[in-house]
Amino acid sequence: MAPRVVPVPCLRDNYAYLVHAPGSREALVVDPSEAEPVLAALARESLTLSAVLCTHHHHDHVGGNEGLLAVFPGLTVVASAHDRGRVPCTTRTMNDGDVMTFAGLEARAIAVPGHTLGAVAYVIDDAVFTGDTMFVAGCGRLFEGTPAMMHESLSHKIARLPPETRVYCGHEYTQSNVRFALAVEPDNEALQALAERARAARERGEPTVPSTVAAEIQHNPFLRVAIPHVAARYGAADPVHVLGAMRAEKDDFR
16 A cells, blocks of 8 residues: 655645554654654554655755654664765765665655756655755755756656655745746646645645656646747747746746
8 A cells, every 4th residue: 555645734835754664663854954843643543653865965955854853863874975974963874776675665766956956856665855956836046056956856756656656845836836837838738737726725724735757847847848839938949948937937937
């Protein structure tokens, strides 16, 4: 059976994720930006924590590491090998393609630079945890990487996972991402449907995650940069140029 994933809202709009195998009381957490909400979720779910997986070094994804380690001494804290020394309390590092087992779950690391140079996504069974590399209908800002890196990470790595793969991202940005995506593709019916689902979910106080790889290919503009009518908006056929121009436009979009 697929692992159970419990989104844990943190800070203003972050998500950490508890992940555990059905029937197991042992869990791992992805991107704990703060310890207290994670500890509260563990208590509600009657789970114990054995590992922390960090997608990148930004504080709003690793700020809870020390607090969790204080409660669970001996906790395994995992980060990209590139981020060695940048992620607090790291005990193990992973490179692109490495596979390790935590809380009885096999996790495969995929290097996805773009937002940061050390960004990594974790594939666990039918789920991928993308941090700030890919959001629902969006992607992260290019703080350290280049458009070419982000294009490779999105279109040649994440988008090539099985279509049914569940996508869990680092922030609740869906509604703002959809507004921008509709400016790029106003006639995209998948986007129009996503806008309605996201509105309804947020009105109910529910997350808009997970998405799926198949859905993102249909509505995420940063995965659609090679489509002629999208590329034409930016006056270029090269998808890397289109992604760079699109991301720059998104940076200033209100």
